[in-house]
Amino acid sequence: MKQMLNIALPKGRLGEKVYAMFEKAGFPCPSIKETNRKLIFENEEVGVRYFWVKPSDVAIYVERGAADVGVAGKDILLEYEPDVYELLDLGVGVCRMAVAAREGFRDDGARTLKVATKFSRIAKAHYASLGRDIDVIHLNGSIELAPILGLSDVIVDIVETGTTLKENHLEVVETVLPISARLIANKSGFKFKSERIEQIVRGLSMQTEEQA
């Protein structure tokens, strides 16, 4: 029997897209497409075991060794700084981390800037690089509400199309960094399953090069 490779995929559309890439790379698992409530899907013949996890938890599963490899957004990697290898930019789930504020907002720099965000570490690092004094307000969701209700001056959040911002009379002030999905690997697992993980990297990078 082949040595099992555990792969953590992010639940949702991005995860489905990424699974299709793994399948094309030679690591199929047909049972994952069945509609049921199973959490783990195995293909013993190929030696892979997939599981869906909350996107923000993928890095934890990989860092702690429950998964050998996984796919996580660059935002999560920068925010939580897990001790993992970042092997490939998959070029999917592309968006950006941006600063947004109410339309027409101007930061005159005269007082501490109030920043609402889910990504405190990224926000702090961004403003530290600018030497700007900020007050971070950590929120867990509906970040766009904060500047509308006066809770914060700006928000630091992920922007895909910008539709939500527009509908709430907010606009992007500046882009902090581009975001996309990354293939990550557990550092210890990589030592003992390097050949198979390299196969995955090769199979996926052929696709990302084609896309580029």
Added chain:
Amino acid sequence: MKDLQLTCLREDEKATLRLRALFARYGYRPYRMSKFEEYDLYVRNKSFLLSDHVITFTDTDGKLMALKPDVTLSIVKNSKASEGGLEKVFYNENVYRVSRGGESFREIMQVGAECIGEIDEYGLCEVLLLAAKSLETLSHSFVLDLSHMGILAAVLDGLGLTDASRAELLACIGDKNLHTAREICRREGVSPEGEAALELLITSYGEPSRVLPLLRKGLPKESCGALLDQLERILDALSPAIPEGRLHVDFSVIHDCRYYNGLVFKGFIEGIPTGILSGGQYDALMQRMGKRAGGVGFAVYLDLLEELAKPRTDYDVDAVLLYGEEDPPAKVASAVERLSADGKSVRAQRGLQEDQRYRELWRLQGEEVTLLEADA
């Protein structure tokens, strides 16, 4: 009885005994130290620590003290070795720190070996050999990754970068992050030769026989040649003593260059998600602490052994011996001795307790013990 004593030990305790014996065999002497150290030592060398959280308290004389978060700093501080001298010590100490990703302090058993003084190439080889043997003591499925801060520094120096970009690239090497390294090279206008050398450090890892020729071919001779010669001599010396496939060259092992300068290494065991052993040459730390000598050593984090999946014990005790109120203590003690003579663990008690799990249930009746129940 001896077997019983060994089975009663936890995995980390058994490992400590085996590692102490290993270090002693190579002439390392045990080093015992106080649990506390002046906090000032850690403030001055904060980046040397795995975590910058330290438990502090004020001593009776008003000095701010710390519960040790690390052992190497104390050994270096107290070392008397200077040029010409050589100290070889080992320790097993509890340290107190927040583990990576954790949110609270933990007591962690750390075992390690340090060689301080005038260290020659044999000294380096010996410490590396001890590191490999330490891993082998814990599991046959291990990998010792070897890297060289001097080679990393030589390649990065050649790129002519700002400190910030250099730190970014170093992080990329540590994460095997080739795509971001390429972006930084493009952004900073790094030459194609410089970018190729950097890519080589990220993509070349594994068995020395495969990796070394690639490094020889792709890294600049003038800055890396002598360092590669040293790496090759050390790998050649180690190869016969380490099982095939267990010693790797991997530049993703990176330690803080303010403290570590030459060989650095990390040990992994299959089933444990992070490195269980970490070490390297810390001549730069010695200099920072005003010592005119070199230093090389490593630590093994034995708390991680808990991560190895082991079957849970099915029983609390091998045998329960029931006795009555009227049974004299001498008779109970004698019955316990008889039952435990073949290495069984025996617990004597008056009545059965809820949820107690045992293999055998015995009752003391007069002079005799009678078996009431036994699991197949």
